[in-house]
Amino acid sequence: MGVAAAATLDYDAELMLRVKQGDGTSFGVLLEKHRASVTHFVYRLVQEQAVAEELAQEVFLRVYRSRASYEPTAKFKTWLFRIATHLALNWIRDERHERGTERLDDVPADVPARQVSDRRPSVEDQLVYQVKLAEIRKAVAALPDKQRAAVLMHKYEEMEYAQIAKVLGCSESAVKSLLFRAYESLRARLAHMGRT
Amino acid sequence: MNCPIETRHTEMLVSYTAGELDQETALMLERHFAVCPACRSTATEQSVVWKALDAWEIPPVSLDFDRRLYNRIDSGARPTWWERLTLSFRPMPLRQSVPLAATAGLLLMAGLLLHQPGPVVSFTAPPSHIVRADQVETTLDDLDLLRQFGPPNSAESVHPDAM
Numbered sequence: 001m002g003v004a005a006a007a008t009l010d011y012d013a014e015l016m017l018r019v020k021q022g023d024g025t026s027f028g029v030l031l032e033k034h035r036a037s038v039t040h041f042v043y044r045l046v047q048e049q050a051v052a053e054e055l056a057q058e059v060f061l062r063v064y065r066s067r068a069s070y071e072p073t074a075k076f077k078t079w080l081f082r083i084a085t086h087l088a089l090n091w092i093r094d095e096r097h098e099r100g101t102e103r104l105d106d107v108p109a110d111v112p113a114r115q116v117s118d119r120r121p122s123v124e125d126q127l128v129y130q131v132k133l134a135e136i137r138k139a140v141a142a143l144p145d146k147q148r149a150a151v152l153m154h155k156y157e158e159m160e161y162a163q164i165a166k167v168l169g170c171s172e173s174a175v176k177s178l179l180f181r182a183y184e185s186l187r188a189r190l191a192h193m194g195r196t
Numbered sequence: 197m198n199c200p201i202e203t204r205h206t207e208m209l210v211s212y213t214a215g216e217l218d219q220e221t222a223l224m225l226e227r228h229f230a231v232c233p234a235c236r237s238t239a240t241e242q243s244v245v246w247k248a249l250d251a252w253e254i255p256p257v258s259l260d261f262d263r264r265l266y267n268r269i270d271s272g273a274r275p276t277w278w279e280r281l282t283l284s285f286r287p288m289p290l291r292q293s294v295p296l297a298a299t300a301g302l303l304l305m306a307g308l309l310l311h312q313p314g315p316v317v318s319f320t321a322p323p324s325h326i327v328r329a330d331q332v333e334t335t336l337d338d339l340d341l342l343r344q345f346g347p348p349n350s351a352e353s354v355h356p357d358a359m
Contacts, residue, residue, distance in 0.1 A: 031262065035261060040257075043254050044252070049255050053258055057261070057264060057265045061268055132248070132251065133251070133253075136252050154214075156249075179210065180207060187244075193247075194244035
């Protein structure tokens with residue numbers, strides 16, 4: 001497929017085709033555009049900052065290394081998140097197997113301090129936020145791998161069912177089912193937050 | 197409007213919370229909430245989940261992310277002398293090596309089954325041309341007996357004058 005044909009697919013795919021032709025600047029543009037979303041997505045999956053950055057780098061490294069064989073058969077973002085999901089879920093599986101416990105349930109040390117724009121947060125606010133955040137993280141970490149990935153793509157990446165299905169390699173109806181069960185679990189674990 | 201819970205279309209409630217529905221469908225759903233406590237409750241709970249997930253802030257990406265990435269790209273582009281040396285000796289990935297090993301195993305088995313080796317020559321076994329004297333005598337006696345009771349000799353049977 002040529003550059004002109006790919007442009008009808010999406011702009012990112014066109015950039016990737018330029019990378020394929022040896023244009024390093026286009027790779028920089030793609031990195032700039034997707035760096036944060038890929039790293040954040042992986043972070044929410046693995047819940048460890050250093051690991052998330054390492055895996056996100058691996059994602060872009062793989063994109064760069066496979067530039068020669070790249071064919072824009074799907075949206076670039078779908079391809080990118082497919083690699084990211086694959087790497088993150090593999091890491092989770094290996095980590096779980098290695099440690100024999102659900103490490104993601106632990107509250108990690110890299111929880112960011114809350115940035116409140118209009119006023120300086122009090123110590124109490126910070127504490128309340130940390131408790132709430134720990135609960136959210138735990139609820140998300142408790143989801144089965146595919147449900148977790150589906151929720152994160154749906155909620156934070158605003159991806160459509162069809163796109164999530166392509167990333168996860170399943171049907172659209174399977175994605176709907178995954179999301180239904182995932183949100184059902186999250187409602188059961190987090191709905192009390194609305195009453196406090 | 198059909199109840200999303202009863203008709204197993206709960207994704208509509210998720211879409212409503214996410215603001216993904218068009219205005220007309222959203223209004224229809226809100227009218228349905230007035231008469232359906234189950235849907236109303238689910239939508240409220242889903243809204244709580246949505247807000248909770250919104251509150252999940254994450255640390256910013258490190259400033260040296262790109263530098264580290266480009267270092268990795270550069271180091272990957274220039275393999276060290278050791279990598280170049282060991283490249284050809286690296287074990288094949290499991291995904292490729294298993295089918296190859298299985299094929300090789302099958303070929304080996306097929307080869308063993310098709311190849312039927314001849315009798316093993318034993319240098320310690322007595323040679324087959326050595327026979328005992330009593331065996332020769334018995335055989336000669338048997339031939340005499342056959343000559344007496346056997347069919348006429350071949351010369352008689354094929355001679356045209358005898359017909």
